[in-house]
Amino acid sequence: MERQNIFTILARDGHARRGRLSTAHGTVETPVFMPVGTVGSVKAVCPADLKDVGAQIILGNTYHLYLRPGDELVARRGGLHRFMRWDGPILTDSGGFQVFSLNELRRLGEEGVEFRSHLDGSRHLFTPEKVVSIQRNLGSDVMMVLDECPPGGSDRDYVARSLGLTTRWARRCREAYPAGAGEQHLFGIVQGGIYEDLREESLAQLAGIGFEGYALGGLSVGEKKADMYRILAHMGPRLPENAPRYLMGVGTPLDIVTGIENGIDMFDCVLPTRNARNGTLYTSQGKVNIKRAEFREDDSPLDPACSCYTCRTFSRAYLRHLYVAKEILSFRLNTIHNLRYFLDLTARARTAIEAGTMAALKAEIAAAYPEDGA
Numbered sequence: 001m002e003r004q005n006i007f008t009i010l011a012r013d014g015h016a017r018r019g020r021l022s023t024a025h026g027t028v029e030t031p032v033f034m035p036v037g038t039v040g041s042v043k044a045v046c047p048a049d050l051k052d053v054g055a056q057i058i059l060g061n062t063y064h065l066y067l068r069p070g071d072e073l074v075a076r077r078g079g080l081h082r083f084m085r086w087d088g089p090i091l092t093d094s095g096g097f098q099v100f101s102l103n104e105l106r107r108l109g110e111e112g113v114e115f116r117s118h119l120d121g122s123r124h125l126f127t128p129e130k131v132v133s134i135q136r137n138l139g140s141d142v143m144m145v146l147d148e149c150p151p152g153g154s155d156r157d158y159v160a161r162s163l164g165l166t167t168r169w170a171r172r173c174r175e176a177y178p179a180g181a182g183e184q185h186l187f188g189i190v191q192g193g194i195y196e197d198l199r200e201e202s203l204a205q206l207a208g209i210g211f212e213g214y215a216l217g218g219l220s221v222g223e224k225k226a227d228m229y230r231i232l233a234h235m236g237p238r239l240p241e242n243a244p245r246y247l248m249g250v251g252t253p254l255d256i257v258t259g260i261e262n263g264i265d266m267f268d269c270v271l272p273t274r275n276a277r278n279g280t281l282y283t284s285q286g287k288v289n290i291k292r293a294e295f296r297e298d299d300s301p302l303d304p305a306c307s308c309y310t311c312r313t314f315s316r317a318y319l320r321h322l323y324v325a326k327e328i329l330s331f332r333l334n335t336i337h338n339l340r341y342f343l344d345l346t347a348r349a350r351t352a353i354e355a356g357t358m359a360a361l362k363a364e365i366a367a368a369y370p371e372d373g374a
């Protein structure tokens with residue numbers, strides 16, 4: 001069955017694209033930031049908070065949901081959307097990345113990757129077919145193939161061998177879920193480390209198989225920032241023109257704007273949620289460390305340029321007090337703000353692309369976050 005085109009480009013500004021992705025749970029205006037909902041919750045906030053901050057699509061981690069509560073339990077409860085009461089689109093990663101990042105004990109082979117649960121030490125095997133089955137049980141709108149993400153700094157020979165395995169696994173994922181098999185989309189993941197020729201080879205192999213979208217993996221995994229930006233500039237515009245392009249695990253505000261100017265449409269990163277919980281807040285004037293004593297009696301809003309519930313309602317003095325007192329409310333209010341900042345950033349990018357002013361937005365973010373580009 002021929003699939004209708006799921007992605008439409010509405011405007012361009014250089015390589016930057018303003019687009020629209022259609023999914024079974026609604027359309028996604030791109031460029032878009034996806035809050036990370038690791039085990040079926042975006043930590044410290046509820047679905048109503050997510051809607052209030054402008055979230056369109058969120059991310060779930062297959063590895064974590066498979067181990068707890070279990071993908072088959074989620075399927076019996078009606079799928080992840082119903083289970084967590086999120087009615088918008090959901091993207092799930094394949095779990096391979098978490099296997100590598102959370103498990104010392106793992107065995108990589110042609111069949112798949114064997115690992116022990118970080119929860120109870122039980123043994124498991126993720127194969128391409130298994131991770132597709134898990135994501136079908138979860139019912140995510142966008143599924144990711146099983147891939148191997150070579151550690152940052154891996155040598156060229158290892159990266160070359162690894163991308164071959166990633167391609168063979170991607171082909172098995174596609175065979176397990178052929179185009180048109182259902183309403184879920186399947187995205188391929190381009191690997192190839194910091195080597196342009198290997199990146200192009202990985203992309204050519206994946207494009208030959210054919211996916212509804214294409215991700216750049218293997219970045220923001222410990223490589224030098226200059227190497228990430230070099231690969232981003234080389235590969236972003238080379239990804240298939242009429243498919244959504246997803247930069248996995250990225251990134252800082254400047255990384256995101258740089259990704260957009262290089263043709264990326266979708267981003268996910270734990271920075272806004274994780275840093276909210278350690279008091280690092282993103283604002284129009286750069287990062288604010290809310291625990292600093294200077295805020296003890298500061299009645300001003302966290303960010304006068306932000307219209308989120310936190311900035312509309314509370315002072316920096318109160319936010320500092322909650323953080324220092326280790327109040328649970330601190331996590332929620334800080335997360336609401338940080339997510340709103342990242343979601344507003346991509347919303348402003350959508351407007352900037354339509355107006356042809358992406359360069360001005362990038363200059364503004366580079367000035368507010370000079371440390372990001374280092």
Ligand SMILES: Nc1cc(N)c2c(=O)[nH][nH]c(=O)c2c1
Nearest residue numbers: 093097149217218219248249
């Ligand atoms: N930075 C990254 C974050 C990620 N969640 C992933 C991933 O899930 N798969 N493959 C990847 O290469 C990858 C890189």
Ligand SMILES: [Zn+2]
Nearest residue numbers: 306308311337
């Ligand atoms: Zn705010």
